[in-house]
Amino acid sequence: MMKPEISPNILFDYDRKDLDDETLKMLYRGMLKPRMIEEKMLILLRQGKVSKWFSGIGQEAISVGVAAVLDKDEYILPMHRNLAIFTMREIPLYRLFSQWQGKANGFTKGRDRSFHFGTQEFNIVGMISHLGPQFGIADGIALANKLKNNNKVCAVFTGEGGTSEGDIHEALNVASVWQLPVLFCVENNGYGLSTPSNEQYNCENIADRGKGYGMESHIIEGNNILEVYTTLNNIVESMRENPRPVLLEFKTFRMRGHEEASGTKYVPTYLIDEWGLRDPLINFEQYLLVEGIISEEEIETYRAEFKQEIDENLDLAFAEPTIESPISNELNDVYKEFNHQEFKENSETENIRFIDAISQGLKQAMERHDNLVIMGQDVAEYGGVFKITEGFVEAFGKERVRNTPICESAIVSAAMGLSINGFKAVVEMQFADFVSSGFNPIVNLLAKSHYRWSENADVVVRMPCGAGVGAGPFHSQTNEAWFTHTPGLKVVYPAFPYDAKGLLASSIEDPNPVMFFEHKALYRSIRQDVPTDYYTIPLGKAAVLKEGTDVTIITYGAGVHWALETLEQQDNISADLIDLRTLVPLDIQAIYQSVKKTGKVIILQEDSMFGGIASDISAMIMENCFEDLDAPVKRVASLETPIPFAASLESNYLPKEKFKKELLNLLSY
Template sequence: MISNVSTLNNMDYQISNLDNNKLLELYKNMLKPRLIEEKMLILLRQGKISKWFSGIGQEAIAVGVTMAMHTDEYILPMHRNLGVFTTREIPLYRLFSQWQGKSNGFTKGRDRSFHFGTQEFKIVGMISHLGPQMGVADGIALASKLKNKNQVTAVFTGEGGTSEGDFHEALNVASVWELPVMFCVENNGYGLSTPTSEQYRCENIADRGLGYGMESHIIDGNNIVEVYTKVNEIAESIRNNPRPVLLEFKTFRMRGHEEASGTKYVPQELMDAWAKKDPVENYQAFLRDSGILTEPVEVALKEDIVHEINEHLQMAFDEEPIIPNESNELHDVYKPFQYQDINTDSKTVELRLIDAISEGLKQSMEQHPDLVIMGQDIAEYGGVFKITEGFVEQFGRDRVRNTPICESAIVEAGMGLSIAGMKAVVEMQFADFVSSGFNPIVNYLAKSHYRWSQEADVVVRMPCGAGVAAGPFHSQTNEAWFTKTPGLKVVYPAFPFDAKGLLATAINDPNPVLFFEHKALYRSVRQKVPKDYYTLPFGKASLLREGDDVTIISYGAAVHWAIETLDNNADIKADLIDLRTLQPLDVDAIFESVRKTGRAIILQEDSLFGGIASDIAAIIMENCFEQLDAPVKRVASMETPIPFIGQLEQQYLAKGQFEAALKDLLAY
C-alpha cells in the first residue's frame, strides 16, 4: 500500500486509505470505457454506428461515482457516462447491440445510445429532454426512504441541464422531503457550443446548494481518487443520514457535443490545458511511478479488455438485424394488464361524483399499501376540492404528500416510485396546470414501456371543465392533448358509479392513466354507488339510451347535456353512448350503434378542431360509410379560450348548440 500524496500536473492523489487492489480497480474501470470509446470512434467513421456522444476525458466521474455506489442502488446517468454501464458490468455485447439497434440491446432498436434503462443493473437512462431524470431520482429515493432501505440514488446532469426548470424543481423537492439523492453535475464547460459564461452567472453551480438548504461539494472530476473517496464518504453519510447533496464535478469535454459537431468553437489553449489533466493518462502515470502498475500488468489489462471488446463486437455484428413486426410494436406500447373484474353486492349509497372519487381513492389506498398520492394542498387541507380530506389521519403523511408547486417534478417523482416498484397518484390542482408537467407525461411516462419495458404506474388526476365561471386557466377540458400520445390511457367518467370503479382500475393498471374529473359535475350529479371496492373495465362504453333515429356519442359533462336535450325532445329516439374511456376507445359500440341508426352526432365540450370528435367522425366514415344516411356531425365549443363571465361562458359552450344541430341532422 502506498500512503504518500503524489502530485502530477497539479493532480493530487490522496490514497492513504486505498490498497493497491482498489487503486488498480479504479484504473481498470477507467481504461475500459476509454478503449471502448476509441473503438466506437473508429466504427462511427466506418458507418457501423450512427451517432456517438463521447465521454473521453470524463471517465473518472462515471467510474468513481459508480464504484462508490452499492450494486442495488439506482444510478441515473447521461450520454457521456459509459463508465457507469461498464463498471456495473453490463455485458459488452448488449451495449454494442444497443448502439447498433439490435434485439439484444435494451430497447429493441427503438431508441439509441444511452437512452435506456435496465432494472437488472439498477440503471435508469436519460431521455433527450435532459431535466426529467432528476425528478425521477427523487421518486426512487422517496421509495427507498419509505421502505427504510438506507440507500442513496445518484443522478447525473451536465452544467447545461442545470438551467432547466426540472433541475430547480427536483432539488427543491429533494430538499423539502429530505431525500437521499446525490445530484451529480458534470461541469464540462460547454452545453453543445454555449460556454458556461453564457449559461449562468454564479461562480460555481455548487453555490446554488445554499438556496435549497442543501449540502454541496466541488470535486475535481478528472481525479479518480478524489472522485471515488469523496463520493464514497458522502454516499455512506447519506445512507446513515438521508438527505440530498449537490456535487459539482469540474471537468472538460475533450470532443464535440456529439462527433458531428466538432470542437472548433473551443479555444485551442483551453483544449491543450485540459489535455494535460486527462484522467486516464495522469492516473496511469501515477500508478507506474508508484510501482503499483507494472508493464506486464498494464499490457495484460489492455489485452484482456481489447479481446473482450473485439469478441463482444463480433457477437453484436453476427446478430441478425431486427425484422419489423407490427404486432410486436403495437403490443409493447403498454404493459400487458390483465383486468380483474371485481363486483360487489354491497349496499349502495347515493353519492355525488366528488364523493365517489374520494371513496374510490381511499379504498385503493387500502388495497395497495405501496400507493402514494401527491399534490398541492392534498394533506391536512384535503385538496382544493376536499377529495383527500381525512386521508392524512388514516394513511399518514408519508403516503399523502403535500408538494411544492412543481408539476414536472411530481410527475417525475411518480415515475421514480414506479421504477422502485410502487404506485403513484398525482393530483393536478386543475387540469389546466398539467401544461407545467406536460413533458414528463408525454415524453417519459408515455414512452418508457415501449422504449425499455419499464412501466409507468402513475395515475394523474385531472379536475377539468367549464361551467363554473373559472376563466381561461381553470376551465379547460384538455383530454385531446393526451389521446394523441401513444402510451397513455385516458379516462373521463360522467357518473359517480363509473368514476369510482374506473378509478380503481386506473390505479390497478400499471400503465400511465390521465383521469379526468369534471368540476361542474363534482357536486351536481348524484347516483347510487356500492359502498365496497369494485372495478370497471377500460374500453367499454355505456349505452344510456336506446333508439333507432340517431347515435349520440359523448363523454364527461356533455353526456348530461345530451340527456337534457333528449328529455326535452321525447320524440327523438336515440342511442346515447357515454364513452367513459377515450383511450382505449370502444369502437365496437360506436360501429354497432351507427350501423343500426344510420346517423351519428358527436358532442364534446372541448373546442372543435383537433378534438377527439374529429377522430371518431373519421373512423365512423371509414368503417360505416355505407350504412350512413347523413354526414357525421360534430358539435363542440367555440374556437376561443374559455371566458370567465357567465353569459360569455354559456355562449362558448357547445351545450347551447347541440339541440339545433341534432335536429338538423335528423332532418337531413
C-alpha cells in the same frame, strides 16, 4: 520507504488515504475499459458502423467513482457521457454494442439509440433528450427508498448546461424539502453543446446554488479519481446514516465535441491542451507506475484482456441480424400488458355525489394498495382544493399523502421514479389546466417508457377539468385531446359517480399511465346510488345509456348530461346514447355497432372542435361505416376561443344549446 516525488507528468496530488492496492487497480481498470471502448467506437463511427457517438473521454473518473461507491442494487441515472456507469455495472458488452447498432440484443429493441435506455437488471435508468426530468425521477426513486427505510442512495447525472432547465430546479427543491437521499451529480465540462458556461448561468460555481436550496454541496476535482472516490465514499456512508440530498459539482472537461459531428472548433485550442494534460486515466496510470502499484506488464495485460473482450463482443453484435418487428409487436409494446381483474360490486349502496365517489374510490385504493402514494398541491391536511383527500392524512399518514411544492413537472417525474422503484402513484393536478406545467414528463417520459425500454409508469394523473363553473380561461379547460394524441397514455373521463369510482379503481390497478379527467361541474351536482365496497370497471368499455333507432349520440363527461337533458325535452327522439367513459382505449365496437343500426351520428364534446377527439371518431366512422350512413357525421363542440369568465359568455361558449339545434337538423336530413 519514502514516497517518491510526483512525476512532472502527474498533475494531481493523489492521496490514497487507506485504500489498498487492489482498490486502486480496480479504479484504474474501471477507467481504462470505457476509454478503450470509446476509442474503438470512434473508429467504427468513421467506418459508418455506428450512427452517432457522445464521447465521455476525459470524464471517466466521475462515472467510475460514483459507480464504485454505490451498491449494485442502488439506482444510477446516467447521461450520454457516462459509459463507465454501464461498464462498472458489468453489462455484457455485446448488449451495449447491439444497443448502439439498434439490434434486438440491445435494451430498446431498436426503438432508441445510444444511452437512451434503462435496465432494471442493472439498476440503471436511462435519460431522455429533454434531460431535466432525470432529476425528478431520482427524487421518486429516493422517495421510494425512504418509504422502504432501506438506507439506499441513488445518483443522477446531468451537465452544467442541463442545470438551466426548470425541471432541474424543481427536482432539487423537492429533494431538499423532502430530504431525499439523492446524489445530484453535475459534470461541469464548461460547455452545453457549444455554449460556454458564462452564457449558461451567472454564478461562479453551480455548487453555490446548494445554499439556495438548503442543500449540502461540494465541488470535486472530477479528473482526480482518488478525490472523486474517497470524497463520494464518505458522503454516501453519511447519507445512508442521515438520508438527505447532496449536490455535487465535478470540475472536468469534454475532450471531444458534444457528439462527434459537432467537432470542437468552438473551443479555444489552449483549453483542449490544458485539459489534455489533466487526463484522468493517463495521470492516474503514471501515478500507479511511479508508486510501484502497477507495472507496464500489468497494464499491457489489462489492455490485451479488454481488447479481446471488446473484439469478441463486437463480433457478436455485428453477427446479429438487422432487427425486424411485426407491426403487431410495435403496437403491443406501447402499453404493459394488463389483464383486468374484476372486483364485483356489493349489493349495499349509498346515494353519493360524484366528488364523494372519487374520494371513496381513492380511499379504498389506498387501503388496498399499501404501496400507493398520493402527491399534489394542498392534498394533505387541507384535503385538496375540492376536499377529495380530506381526512386522508389521518388515515394513511403524511408519508403516503404528500403535499408538494408548486412544481408539476418534478412531481410527475417523481411519480415515474416511484413506479420504477416498486410503488404506485396518484398525482393530483389542482386543475387540469395546470398540467401544461408538467406536460413534458407526461408525454415524453410516462408515455414513451414502456415502448422504449419495457419500463411501465404505474401513475394516475387526476385532472379536475371543465367549464360551467365560472372559473375563466385558466381553470376551466377540458384538455383531453392533448393526451389522446399521445401513444402510451390511457385517458379516462367518467360522467357518473358509479363509473368514476369503478374506473378510478381500475386506473390505479392498471400499471400504465392514466390521465383521469373529473369534471368539476359534476362534482357536486350529480348523485347516484354507488356500491359501498371496492369494485372495478374495465377501461375501454363504453356505456349505452339509451337505445333507439333514429340516431347515435356519442359523448362523454358533461356532454352526457347535456344529451340526456335534450332527450328528456325531445321525448319523440329514439336515440342510442353512448357514454364513452374512456377515450383511450376507445370502445370502437360499441360505436360501429350503433352507427350500423341507426345510420345517423352526432358527436358532442365540450372541448373546442379543431383537433378534438370528435374529429377522430368522425373520421373513423366515415372510413369504416360510410355505406351504413344516411347523413354526414355531425360534430358539435365549444367555440374556438379560450374559455370566458362571465356567465353569459361562458354559456355562449359551451355547445349545450347548439347541440339541441344540430340534433334536430340531423334528424331532418
